[in-house]
Amino acid sequence: MTAETAQAEPTGPSRSDIDQTLRAILRDVLGLDQAQVDGFDGDTGLFGHLPELDSMAVAGLLTEMEDRLDIVIEDEDVDGEMLESYSGLLAFAEAKVIES
Amino acid sequence: MPDGHIGEEMVLSFDAKRAKRLLIVGPLFDEANKFRHQIAEIMRKLNSRGIDSFLPDLPGCNESLAPFDKQSLAHWRAGVAAAAANFRATDILAVRSGCWLVPEDGAGWLYAPAKPQQVLRSMLRARILSAKEAGREESSDALMEVARENGIDLAGWSLGPELVCEIEATEFAAPSGYRIVEQADVGGKPLWLRAENDHDPAQADAIVAMIAAEAPGA
Structure with a gap:
């Protein structure tokens, strides 16, 4: 399901907004330019794949997601799978936005 | 001092x-x-x-x-x-x-x-993530309960109980x-x-x- 999420055409503005917001946060956290984050696909590895993305940086990223997407992320939501790849993080963010 | x-x-x-x-x-x-x-x-x-x-x-x-x-x-x-x-x-x-x-x-x-609570939340989260990587489960609620009484080490900073309570209560x-x-x-x-x-x-x-x-x- 996560792979489909990343490859499917956006089905509505809100979903592509979430994608854009998430890319913008990663751009800010990782210090990349827009073209680089636009090149992220579902398989792009995050936590555990990028040495600079340590626990403090991930914590900052999650807090920024709460702020910009107006969601609340609970301790138990955070697991290796959601943080491991871009598709995992996007699927998580989309589910949270629907829930809120 | x-x-x-x-x-x-x-x-x-x-x-x-x-x-x-x-x-x-x-x-x-x-x-x-x-x-x-x-x-x-x-x-x-x-x-x-x-x-x-x-x-x-x-x-x-x-x-x-x-x-x-x-x-x-x-x-x-x-x-x-x-x-x-x-x-x-x-x-x-x-x-x-x-x-x-x-x-x-x-x-x-x-x-x-x-935002004070957000800063505290991020630091708690970083600690929980590090613990998880080391195979330990921690939760914000349990950590905060101890932190309000005894202080807590978060992301390399040793916060005293007074500081924890102030940050938690500050708008x-x-x-x-x-x-x-x-x-x-x-x-x-x-x-x-x-x-x-x-x-x-x-x-x-x-x-x-x-x-x-x-x-x-x-």
């Missing part, structure tokens, strides 16, 4: 006894390191625009010998007020969590003020003499989000231009 006295601390300064004298209050915790270079850059640029500036170490922070785990927001506020008087600051620039510490009767700029509101400066006013990417420390001369230029244009006597 832990007993409430304000001791001597180190200060980074450009002091040529000029009319405009800016006290800078940097962010706390992890963001203090992230902003150190950028603040030094801002100070150099202020100096070339004819503005004195002072960046004192808060007790327990940077080169300070005071114990970090005995610090509180109240004590840091007293330290900032004492520094403002000591350096005869005409204005204050506070950054992120430094904005919580400015004197009520002062004036100046509050750059991207951080930041800007005192009336200060102008809030958002990241959008400065442009570029917010440096506090960067996983690796960085600086940005264009952002420093934007902040300095604003201070030079708006400081009293300009």
Whole structure:
């Protein structure tokens, strides 16, 4: 399901907004330019794949997601799978936005 | 000092006894390191625009010998007020969590003020993530229960119980003499989000231009 999420055409503005917001946060956290984050696909590895993305940086990223997407992320939501790849993080963010 | 006295601390300064004298209050915790270079850059640029500036170490922070785990927001506020008087600051620039510490009767700029609960939440989260990597399960609720009584080590900082309770209870509101400066006013990417420390001369230029244009006597 996560792979489909990343490859499917956006089905509505809100979903592509979430994608854009998430890319913008990663751009800010990782210090990349827009073209680089636009090149992220579902398989792009995050936590555990990028040495600079340590626990403090991930914590900052999650807090920024709460702020910009107006969601609340609970301790138990955070697991290796959601943080491991871009598709995992996007699927998580989309589910949270629907829930809120 | 832990007993409430304000001791001597180190200060980074450009002091040529000029009319405009800016006290800078940097962010706390992890963001203090992230902003150190950028603040030094801002100070150099202020100096070339004819503005004195002072960046004192808060007790327990940077080169300070005071114990970090005995610090509180109240004590840091007293330290900032004492520094403002000591350096005869005409204005204050506070950054992120430094904005919580400015004197009520002062004036100046509050750059991207951080939300106290969010800062605490991020630090708790970083600790929970590290624990998880090491195979231990921790939760914010359980950690906070202990932290309110005994303090807690979060992301390398040893927070005393008083500081934990203060941060948890603080709703930041800007005192009336200060102008809030958002990241959008400065442009570029917010440096506090960067996983690796960085600086940005264009952002420093934007902040300095604003201070030079708006400081009293300009």
